[in-house]
Amino acid sequence: MFPLVKNALSRLQVRSIQQTMARQSHQKRTPDFHDKYGNAILAGGATFCITMWTYVSTID
Template sequence: MFPLAKNALSRLPVRGIQQTVARQSHHKRTPDFHDKYGNAVLASGATFCIAVWAYVSILD
């Protein structure tokens, strides 16, 4: 590896990134909208889609 590239890589703030990741992993994450309602929204959307397709296919 070239000395210039080796010097540039050694100056990257790897330690700071590792500390930030470690700090963030200890926090309890509160559930967001997708955690609370994601499956219900997906199921209701799929039900609606199937119901509309069934209704349209019956009319045709």
């Protein structure tokens, strides 16, 4: 009886995974905060860091 139960459970798991993937593929993904502003924040932070290091290293 154990192989029968094991087989039934594995089929249920495969079916639920397939249903989840089908559901997710039909949904439109809207851009979140990181998609919209991620590169700008990264560039701003890098610019600030370089500017501050340049300023601090050139102080007499």
